[in-house]
Amino acid sequence: MPTTSTSSFASSISSSSISNSSSSSALTFTHPSPLPRPPTHRRQKSTPGPTIRVYKRYSEFAALDQELRQTLPMAARAHVPPLPPANALARFRPRFLASRRAQLEAWLMRVLLHPDIGGTRAVREWMCV
Numbered sequence: 001m002p003t004t005s006t007s008s009f010a011s012s013i014s015s016s017s018i019s020n021s022s023s024s025s026a027l028t029f030t031h032p033s034p035l036p037r038p039p040t041h042r043r044q045k046s047t048p049g050p051t052i053r054v055y056k057r058y059s060e061f062a063a064l065d066q067e068l069r070q071t072l073p074m075a076a077r078a079h080v081p082p083l084p085p086a087n088a089l090a091r092f093r094p095r096f097l098a099s100r101r102a103q104l105e106a107w108l109m110r111v112l113l114h115p116d117i118g119g120t121r122a123v124r125e126w127m128c129v
Contacts, residue, residue: 076116
């Protein structure tokens with residue numbers, strides 16, 4: 001049995017593909033993809049949770065803030081964020097209302113996500129849960 005070296009086999013493949021290049025069938029070789037690199041700083045995609053819509057007036061936010069400050073232990077009271085300011089003169093301006101709505105949403109998220117504040121009875125009752 002004749003021995004064929006690898007280089008002669010590779011040259012025969014390349015020469016046959018060259019000779020077949022004018023015809024309709026051609027020899028194709030797909031190079032295997034390189035090994036994947038290990039991830040560096042991969043970010044986890046979080047799935048969005050349920051959307052909760054709360055329709056409350058500013059005075060109801062102020063009442064929750066006051067109740068939290070009265071009922072929480074002294075150590076937890078320091079973690080209650082300050083409410084955004086109320087402005088009686090600007091309450092009908094759309095830009096002011098949009099800004100205050102965003103500030104109240106941020107305030108509520110900070111309250112809900114805090115481990116000592118978010119599960120309190122006052123918060124659960126305010127959220128009607």
